[in-house]
Amino acid sequence: MEFNVKHGAAETIKTGCLVVSINEARTLTGTAAHLDGICGGQISAAVKRGDITGKPGQTLMLFALPGISAERVLLIGSGKKPALGDRDYRKLLQKTVATLKDGGATDAVLTFSELSVQGRDLYARTRLAVETIRENLYQFDQFKSKKADKPRLKKCALWSADKADAAALKQAIAHGQAISDGTDLTRDLGNLPGNVCTPTYLAKEAKALAKQFKGTEVEVLEEKDMKALGMGSLLSVSAGSAEPAKLIRLSYQGTDASAQPHVLVGKGITFDTGGISLKPGSGMDEMKYDMCGAATVLGVFKAVVSLQLPINLTILVASAENMPSGTATKPGDIVTSMSGQTIEILNTDAEGRLVLCDALTYAERFKPASVVDIATLTGACIVALGSHTTGVLGNDDVLVDQLLNAGKQADDRGWQLPLFDEYQEQLDSPFADIANIGGPKAGTITAACFLSRFTKAYPWAHLDIAGTAWISGGKDKGATGRPVPLLTQYLLNQVQG
Structure with missing residues (x-):
């Protein structure tokens, strides 16, 4: 798996899948709210219909949203807690990987840098993300005649709106990969x-x-x-x-x-x-x-x-x-x-x-x-x-x-x-x-x-x-x-x- 860093307005990022978290509050916040304004309220409409409520691990894939460069937007629920624990955060990442690895996208951009994780700064939660993603993509099939299908997902970018975060993100990726x-x-x-x-x-x-x-x-x-x-x-x-x-x-x-x-x-x-x-x-x-x-x-x-x-x-x-x-x-x-x-x-x-x-x-x-x-x-x-x-x-x-x-x-x-x-x-x-x-x-x-x-x-x-x-x-x-x-x-x- 190749990891890199992305910056800039989320709606302008070209990727096979843009991953955005939403919580269980009725009002969208952060990147989800920003993208909702760009695409004419289609995300909030999905929430209003009950297609996704923000419960932990719940997912909804949206395609070709107007004004958004990503081919797909994956919404994933992060629950009610203002700050996730390590276990909740890992489960969120595991569900993300499970949804993406055999899907249509070969690359994805995660906007989880805005999530709050108890006791973890940007470096620590980014490194934990890299390690969790790699852990859930691991396969051991060298003694099987029929090999497991390789995950379609090949690249994963970790996004932050602030370019000042680049050093912490890059160090976290290097450490997490090693x-x-x-x-x-x-x-x-x-x-x-x-x-x-x-x-x-x-x-x-x-x-x-x-x-x-x-x-x-x-x-x-x-x-x-x-x-x-x-x-x-x-x-x-x-x-x-x-x-x-x-x-x-x-x-x-x-x-x-x-x-x-x-x-x-x-x-x-x-x-x-x-x-x-x-x-x-x-x-x-x-x-x-x-x-x-x-x-x-x-x-x-x-x-x-x-x-x-x-x-x-x-x-x-x-x-x-x-x-x-x-x-x-x-x-x-x-x-x-x-x-x-x-x-x-x-x-x-x-x-x-x-x-x-x-x-x-x-x-x-x-x-x-x-x-x-x-x-x-x-x-x-x-x-x-x-x-x-x-x-x-x-x-x-x-x-x-x-x-x-x-x-x-x-x-x-x-x-x-x-x-x-x-x-x-x-x-x-x-x-x-x-x-x-x-x-x-x-x-x-x-x-x-x-x-x-x-x-x-x-x-x-x-x-x-x-x-x-x-x-x-x-x-x-x-x-x-x-x-x-x-x-x-x-x-x-x-x-x-």
């Missing part, structure tokens, strides 16, 4: 089947990104390299699989080399059977999404590097396949992590923390300004927060607050869970330094407690995206691309101060 490109990459990787998207495939994707963008560097550690580093915890997860594990590093230098990098660590379990602690068969196909943390950090990397942000960024992908076999790790086995801490593996299905802990220890060598790990880690997070909100925990209140605020800004929200010392006792083991599970209570918190034992050298936060990374079941099943917007916003804020 974030959407990263989100699409994350969704594509997440939606790939496990027989395609292996640790080796993720390594190839990382190399392709490094080749695409200047100022980047890639390194892939093989199992022999990890063994030399003492990563017994990570390697215990891949022990039962024919697919070799990979630890992938991508680095981008966007500012002075002396500046500490921000590090993102992604869980990349490309398929999770649970290992010897085998999962139930129902819904196991969705365990291809257990690498969405890895997909997320690759998507964020693409967004940041395409924008050439003046920041140093390193991503680490800890990738393995968790399978049962004669060589697989067993419940009760004890392994030694890179940090030297020993781990009693009570449940092989709690494998994400086992790959992450070695990657988090490895992150120390980069002397990071911050480290954030992203993982589809616990079903308990879905029980606690559902599928709308990402769980956030960490050892640094400033970092946690920055992530929570970035989530609000990006409409990709997180919620903080506690990380009190009392929970650490649930991980006590009679045979090793730490057990890899803490029992049935507070599973998301005890998982983060486990990770916290490997993150004492730097500010750290953990994002549990088990509920937000993908939509389960039904025709809408698929990766969401979250939390690419949250993390990209967090990094934008580091640059903007």
